[in-house]
Amino acid sequence: MGIGYPPWILERGFGGMGAAVSPISKNTQEMWPDGPSAPCALEACMALVKVCNAFCGPNDPRCLVMLVGGAGNGKSKLAADTVAQIDGTLQGERSKFAKRKYCFQLKTGGDLKVINDATIPAEDRCTAPLLRDLAEAISRQDHLLACVNRGVLISEASTEVTDKDMDELLLAKCLANWLLTGEPTELSGNEFQLELAGDARKGSGNYGFAKVRKAGSHIASIHAVYMDQASLLEAWPEGDERMNEPLEPLEVRGSRLIPLLSSERATTSCAFEECLRKVAHAFAADAEVRALDPVLSNAFSLQAEFPARGWCSMMRGAEVISGSQFTYRELWALATHSLVGPSTPGVLDGMSAEIDTWIGAADSDGDGSLEALVALGNMRTHMLLFDAGNPGVASSPTRFRHSWPSTSNEALRSVSLADPLRQFGPSDGKKYLELADRLSRIEDKELPITSLALEEVAVGQYFTELDGRIEAKIAEAVNPENDRSSLKVRNSLLDWYGRYMYRLVAFARGWPAHCSVVHAWQDAWIDARVGRPFRRELEDAILDIVAPVERTNSEAYFTFLKPRVAGNSTDQSVAEIEIPRNRMRVSAEAFGDRIEIMIDPGDIRDGKNRQASTPLDFHLLREAQSRVRGQGFTDSLELIEPRIERLRASLVAKGLAAQEGQHRFRFSKVGMGSVTR
């Protein structure tokens, strides 16, 4: 009879039933720890609490807090926490279902409006309800806390508002544009003015601040916090609730990126790390302990400092490689997946019983012992994350298999890109060779990873009794002196053992696939953030991708009359424009967790509008790095080609718009030669 695992763990798994929070129905579970709010979010909400709970005269400025971001970033959770600290009474009926808007009458006078979920349609089917809510908050002098999905902003910012509309509505449209793009729309002739202030003039980072003035008087302060601009897998600053002036700009503090391979990464905790450790701890504490249980082994591993940090680095690698950013919701689901795989409530009990049987078999002296250990090993975090629910997974040398439901989603797809089996360790290959050498010793009756666990604290913290038993049993089975093991079986075991141990070590060390490129990307982000010039060799490599020069020419020529804009055309007959590669400059800016590179054609006469831009993502950087090192091209080239081609097309369009005589054109036809003008 197997023991049961605590079923609450599935609440936040993929497809779990954990419901969204609303300001009046906190349903966070005791088992699930609260993570930190996005940088500046808590401070902004505390500013609102402070203003709401203080006496507010009719002419005093109101406080508006906008929490902007996609679903799953903790907006509603923070709104619920904030409302709990407000000294006020909820107006209207309570409902067990989340509503779009709540109104609180404050004891100090005035109202606080809370837009809990701007994606919920207004009851009267208004097509731009957010603009209306913002306009109403201004005209009625309400305080406001709004959780705004960026999609809503895109939609409402394009709403047509004309000069005939109320000034408040025009202001609301201006605000929506500012929140979306960092640039407010023009408010000429309006009695309201939006004054961007402090260091946060632009809303494209984590935080923005603006004052609304009516006929010159300050009537409201707006704190805009972008909840999805900082990775939860990087270090976040501690929230500072002791703000002095709630109606003035906050001190802007963003996340701190720490490159994966830096020594500081091993000693610095990221925002989600404590969440992972605590949930793993709660899970382990709630389950009955039994030896060799892989699920409990996962929980024990992940509550330890270094494995939790390694897990976070692995997920961070997945973010960078896939060019996405995991929300709280996705990270909780990945954490659940790392503990119990893609289980469902009905499956969890059966899985426990199955594991019980395998543990029995593993403990026995029979032939099935090794196969049972392999099956148990397949349920360790470093295997579950990449294999469980994946129908295309490589086979294992065991007849014991848990039947996972086929599971596929974007987050898991991203994680699969970080599988260390794709590429192990830093790009110089030394660590790979070192581990390969170490692992080969298993055929000499040694226990390489067991010994590594004693030498290296990160591996030691992840390594459990189960892993040790697996290694020992495999060492016994692959021993060439073992007559009972055929070459085929030995090869199959070594193949699985290699996969198991490479992943285990990479996991403990926090090395996703391509960790050197991820590290370089983080470095580039830091450079872009502080405004450091683009590194010359990287600039050359990027330009080499965007604007390849010919062997006999130091400039780049692009087709401009063909369906696609290409360099180095080999067509029979072709007209091309020269893009002066030598004058091109690359610069970079960090927006949230993105890096945008701007390519400046170098002959600018009319400013920034001549620049073409594209994200510097993992694939572009990987391709560029490969060129810097003279390693030719990578398979990333195919992935970046579509947007690089559009970037070229954009550069060509800008080049063609240049004044006459600023560009050279080349015309070539086979049999007729070539002319440049």
Added chain:
Amino acid sequence: MPRDFTLLGLNRPEYIPSRELFMSELAWSLTDSTSPSSSGKQTTPRGLAYAATSQAALRESVAAGLELTRPTRSDARFSAMKETLDRELRIRDDNAAELIATVLLDELAAPASRGAKRTSATPLTIETALLQDRRGVTGKKNPANIARILEQLYALGGGEGTVATGWQAALVNAGTSGLPRWGALAFETIVPSSSIDLAKKLASGTLDANGPVERRPAWLGTSRPSPYRWFARSWYRLCHGGWIEAMPRRRWTDWASCVARTAIATGFLFEMHVARRLAAALLASDDSAKAVEDILGDGLALLPWNDQLPLSTSDVGPVINRLAGAGTACLDLIEQLTKAEGGMSEAIKIDPIEEHDRARNGLAGWLANARSQVAGETDIAEAVTEALSSGVVGGARNTRETIRYSLLDRGTDGGTDLYALLRRSGKFTRVEPGQEWLVTVASLCADGPGGLARLGDLRNSLAELGIQASTPTIISLLEKYGMARSSHDADDALEIQAGF
């Protein structure tokens, strides 16, 4: 004005062999009274094409009275082109000028399919659009009037202005982004002498000879998702949203062709679907308003697109065949019933749908009315059943070819068709958009270059085109093409960065 007995006022289509023809026909539609091929008279030339693909094709074209508009070296237009290039590019070398002129004329030739006899010029400018017309390209004496069909599709979607004037305005107002001034001037010189005055008037925006658009049913229009609404919105944005300045002119021209061919195919597919379902609904007794809602709503999911499905499941070939066959037969049946002809009892006579165009629930009103007219008639059930089971015969072939080949990868010798929606895979045909098709459709969800749209907007656009798309499939392609932003968890709010 003659009474309109059709469902949506659309003329019957024909396969359009050249994507360049869309813009050329729009240009000619603005010069309606003077176009060589649209006057209806036996004039010389009988049609225009850019060039022949072989000597045999050249002889055949000349024998057929077609004019090939690409200037030869001995042509005065070629000399004029050289002079312009010489002046604008300060060449001062006759050989160099000849080379440049030749290259430009080569570049102007659009890729042709393998079996084509004549090539078209890429309609980069108003002048180059006038280098061919539908008779010259198709070789037919009386080919379908493509411009008129496009205008009707646009009107059905509640489009502002007309398709042709939108295109014309975009070109007239375009700056030098996308096409250098010297290039535009050089192309001005190669217009055949018979079209020079037209070209000048068109380029100055003084010609707008579009005929009136007949049908703008209130029950469709801007309030209801349909391929017509998508076309009206996308075309307007393409022509008025600043896109022409954001990319090379060739790319913008390809986007325009992409929008036009997609609109024609999906517009007729939708028409077939509605006709088929309306005919079937004549025999039913459910609430007519509900029936119409279902019919129009179901038109948003005609073609499945999911790259995870096996080929046999995602094959859309049978869907197109079935809709073209049964849809055409049902259209004919409805027309017969409105005309009270075709062997039906004269007692059965239903209103033309056009008469219900002005009401917002006009189609439901028509259906209720038609049902009451056919009630109790025994012949009608048999006629409807026969129409619904009709295969691809007669006029349905043209409709099928128009839909299928407008969307299908028309890979030429130059490579794959970047603007196709469908791709052949063995005996199956599946939705597998070319890279630029998705970039175009997704970008036109944004207001203008550099703009943002949401995944929800793209999904809505695809639904308007009758494409039922799987979200993971779209997201993975958007990521691949570098257009997706924000987190996976954003669902329909996932941001899409416009292609330019």
